[in-house]
Every structure is written in structure tokens, then in C-alpha cells.
Amino acid sequence: xxxxxxxxxxxxxxxxxxxxxxxxxxxxxxxxxxxxxxxxxxxxxxxxxxxxxxxxxxxxxxxxxxxxxxxxxxxxxxxxxxxxxxxxxxxxxxxxxxxxxxxxxxxxxxxxxxxxxxxxxxxxxxxxxxxxxxxxxxxxxxxxxxxxxxxxxxxxxxxxxxxxxxxxxxxxxxxxxxxxxxxxxxxxxxxxxxxxxxxxxxxxxxxxxxxxxxxxxxxxxxxxx
Numbered sequence: 001x002x003x004x005x006x007x008x009x010x011x012x013x014x015x016x017x018x019x020x021x022x023x024x025x026x027x028x029x030x031x032x033x034x035x036x037x038x039x040x041x042x043x044x045x046x047x048x049x050x051x052x053x054x055x056x057x058x059x060x061x062x063x064x065x066x067x068x069x070x071x072x073x074x075x076x077x078x079x080x081x082x083x084x085x086x087x088x089x090x091x092x093x094x095x096x097x098x099x100x101x102x103x104x105x106x107x108x109x110x111x112x113x114x115x116x117x118x119x120x121x122x123x124x125x126x127x128x129x130x131x132x133x134x135x136x137x138x139x140x141x142x143x144x145x146x147x148x149x150x151x152x153x154x155x156x157x158x159x160x161x162x163x164x165x166x167x168x169x170x171x172x173x174x175x176x177x178x179x180x181x182x183x184x185x186x187x188x189x190x191x192x193x194x195x196x197x198x199x200x201x202x203x204x205x206x207x208x209x210x211x212x213x214x215x216x217x218x219x220x221x222x223x224x225x
Contacts, residue, residue: 025095025116025178034060035089048085048092061090069171070102075223077107077164085179097181099174103128103164110185111161117181119154119174121162123147126170132160159186192220 034056035048051060063083070079081100085091097117101109103126121130123146131143132154144152145165154160156177164170190202191213202213 025093032056032061032090033093035085035092048089050092051089056090061088063088066098066100069169070100072102072104072107072169076110077104078102078109078162080109082181082183084181091179093179095177095179097176097179099176101162101172101174103162103170103172105164105167105169107164107170109162110187111159112186113157113159113184114154114176114178114181115157115184117176117178118156119160119176119181120151121146121154121172121174122151123149124171124173126164126168126172127166128170128172129163129165130154130161132158134158187216188220188223190220191216192223194221196221 032053033048033050034053036051037049066081066083070081072079079102081102082097083091083099084097091097103109125148128146129143130146130152131141134140134142135158144150146152162172190197196217199210199213199217202208202217203210206213
């Protein structure tokens with residue numbers, strides 16, 4: 001990089017490396033760190049205590065029953081079964097998790113964000129209309145209709161959804177790039193927060209009648225009870 005002092009080049013490369021390294025779950029420095037439940041498990045990594053490696057067994061890396069269909073008898077007509085470090089303790093520090101998503105006809109996995117993870121989504125059965133929206137100021141909408149065997153990627157931190165446009169049940173699986181991807185459901189978060197956001201704020205932000213905002217807050221806050 002002609003014209004730049006060597007120390008500035010080194011500093012820039014170091015800054016880039018640090019930003020990349022800190023953007024996602026940190027890489028482990030050991031083979032595994034199975035999450036324990038108490039401080040007597042000694043080492044504290046990624047928010048979990050690590051079990052003594054001598055006490056780790058195959059069940060710490062195991063989950064059974066993801067083949068079983070989940071009930072979609074709810075308002076959204078969908079059901080997300082998320083396997084994170086809380087369900088499979090062996091995921092601690094490994095930077096991945098998995099989800100099964102069941103959809104009834106017209107079922108929706110409503111607009112939401114995973115603040116900690118990119119999601120790769122594969123349809124196993126049915127037809128799903130999916131999409132995500134980029135950040136301001138572009139707010140570009142990327143969308144596809146997916147069938148069995150199709151794969152779609154939802155970048156980290158962007159609002160996305162999946163909707164069953166078929167006449168039969170649908171099934172999909174998602175891989176997520178964090179042991180704890182997090183989920184922020186847009187409508188639930190905005191209109192069902194605890195305590196509720198001042199209705200005047202939402203009335204102005206969404207350009208809605210205040211009576212509509214009050215109704216939405218009542219609906220979503222009761223759903224979250």
C-alpha cells in the first residue's frame with residue numbers, strides 16, 4: 001500500500017481482523033465446552049459454565065424427536081422448534097443451532113429478526129413464500145416461492161418471514177450460525193412490549209389512528225401473557 005506508513009497498514013489489518021472475529025460466535029479454543037448448570041462446573045464460556053470434560057457423554061450432543069410433527073393449532077398456523085445450546089448443551093461455543101418449522105395451510109412464521117445469526121432455510125415439504133428486507137435507506141425486498149428441496153438464505157439481523165401458500169401442510173428446517181441466534185418478532189415486540197410503549201409514539205411512527213394502536217397493543221399484549 002504505497003504511500004501509507006507500515007504501522008497504519010498493520011493497524012488497519014488488525015482492526016479488520018478483530019471486527020470479523022467479533023461479528024459472530026467466537027471460535028472455540030478447545031474441542032468442546034459442554035454447557036453445565038452450576039458454578040461448580042468451573043469455566044464460564046459464552047454465558048454458560050463448562051462441564052468437566054471427564055463428565056461429558058454422548059447425550060450432551062444428542063436430541064431425539066425432531067421428526068415428530070408439531071402442533072400448528074395457533075393464531076399464526078406455524079410452530080418453530082428451536083434447538084439451541086439450551087436444548088443441546090454440547091452446542092456451547094460451537095456457533096450453530098437448528099430449527100424445525102411446521103406450517104398449516106396459510107400458516108405464517110411472521111416477520112422477525114435473528115440478531116446473532118444468519119439463517120439457511122431448506123423446504124422439505126410444501127410451498128412457501130419467503131423473503132427478507134434490507135436495512136435503511138434501501139429497504140430492498142428479496143423474495144422467492146420455495147418448493148421441496150429449495151434453499152434460501154436470510155442474512156443476519158434482517159427482517160424476514162415464511163408463509164405457506166400451498167393447500168397442504170409444509171415443513172422446513174433451518175440452520176443458524178449461532179448457538180443462541182435470538183429472535184425478535186416485529187409485531188410482538190412493537191405492540192406487545194412489557195411495559196407497553198406509549199401509544200402516542202406508535203401512532204406517530206406508524207401513522208395509524210390511536211384507536212388502532214390501542215387495539216393492536218391489547219391484542220399483542222394478551223397474546224404474550
